[in-house]
Amino acid sequence: MLVCMVTAKGAPGATTAALAMAMTWPHPVLMVEGDPAGGDLRSGFLQGADAGRRNLLQLAKTARYGLTAVDIARQCLSLDATEATRLVLPGLPEPFLGASLDTLWSPLLEAASRFWVRDPIWTKRVDLLVDCGRLDHPHLPWRLIEVADLVVLVFRATLPSITAARSRAEHLRSRLEEATGHSDALVGLMIEGSYRPWEVRETGMDVVATLPHDPIAARVLTERASAPRGFPRGRFMRAARTAAVALRGRGPEPATHSGDDAAGEAVTIDAHRRGEAPAHVGR
Ligand SMILES: Nc1ncnc2c1ncn2[C@@H]1O[C@H](COP(=O)(O)OP(=O)(O)OP(=O)(O)O)[C@@H](O)[C@H]1O
Numbered sequence: 083m084l085v086c087m088v089t090a091k092g093a094p095g096a097t098t099a100a101l102a103m104a105m106t107w108p109h110p111v112l113m114v115e116g117d118p119a120g121g122d123l124r125s126g127f128l129q130g131a132d133a134g135r136r137n138l139l140q141l142a143k144t145a146r147y148g149l150t151a152v153d154i155a156r157q158c159l160s161l162d163a164t165e166a167t168r169l170v171l172p173g174l175p176e177p178f179l180g181a182s183l184d185t186l187w188s189p190l191l192e193a194a195s196r197f198w199v200r201d202p203i204w205t206k207r208v209d210l211l212v213d214c215g216r217l218d219h220p221h222l223p224w225r226l227i228e229v230a231d232l233v234v235l236v237f238r239a240t241l242p243s244i245t246a247a248r249s250r251a252e253h254l255r256s257r258l259e260e261a262t263g264h265s266d267a268l269v270g271l272m273i274e275g276s277y278r279p280w281e282v283r284e285t286g287m288d289v290v291a292t293l294p295h296d297p298i299a300a301r302v303l304t305e306r307a308s309a310p311r312g313f314p315r316g317r318f319m320r321a322a323r324t325a326a327v328a329l330r331g332r333g334p335e336p337a338t339h340s341g342d343d344a345a346g347e348a349v350t351i352d353a354h355r356r357g358e359a360p361a362h363v364g365r
Pocket residue numbers: 089092093094095096097098099117122215216273293294295296297298300301304
């Protein structure tokens with residue numbers, strides 16, 4: 083399944099939502115920080131752990147010579163300490179490099195379709211959860227958005243954010259209709275504010291999930307602030323799990339197979355921070 087997350091204006095919390103959902107996704111998942119304006123994970127949640135070595139720019143360089151699932155896994159970090167079923171691919175280390183991604187998306191899609199990971203019972207194809215950034219970026223990954231199973235427009239339930247999202251949604255809808263003949267893939271993910279989901283639905287946006295507006299929880303994910311007690315089971319992460327399940331439920335049946343298992347190339351964040359050689363995860 084391919085899920086593309088986009089925003090209209092401001093910084094409603096798309097990267098934070100993508101990370102929270104990657105941590106709770108009900109299937110093996112690879113979160114790609116594909117924002118052409120540059121990545122935030124490395125300096126934020128990853129706290130510089132990767133020293134700039136594993137990221138989308140490295141992958142774009144590799145892609146010039148063709149891309150395999152193992153090439154992708156080599157640029158990933160695992161969010162799990164012991165398994166490699168939740169992976170992140172950190173974004174561009176600098177802004178203004180968006181153009182370097184334009185030729186990456188097609189080979190990435192192709193290689194990701196052969197990216198299988200093993201969980202205790204099955205070998206499963208990873209779902210791709212791509213943070214595509216703001217819709218008005220000149221290097222927005224349209225190549226992915228136009229073929230995505232879901233295009234998730236993230237906005238806050240405030241009047242300026244809803245207004246911006248509505249007008250951009252119209253443009254997005256017509257672009258999807260042009261490419262695929264319909265715009266069924268377009269849905270909304272709302273960060274709570276002063277409007278309720280049903281009030282927003284009246285504007286024609288299909289809001290399929292909401293996340294709390296919770297600056298303390300968000301800082302755990304954006305700045306790796308210390309987590310309050312019970313954070314993993316708290317309201318924010320429970321809502322993220324509910325959102326992840328709702329989005330996954332709109333996708334095709336998960337693919338299972340006994341194919342190559344490429345995720346052994348991913349490393350744990352903690353192993354990296356300790357300066358160890360890339361530790362293969364889960365086996
Ligand atoms: N659900 C939330 N509740 C409260 N604050 C949030 C929430 N999500 C994100 N934030 C805060 O909002 C700021 C922006 O978050 P984030 O980087 O996820 O937004 P974005 O939409 O990806 O923005 P950008 O367009 O810059 O990539 C951060 O300071 C983050 O801590």
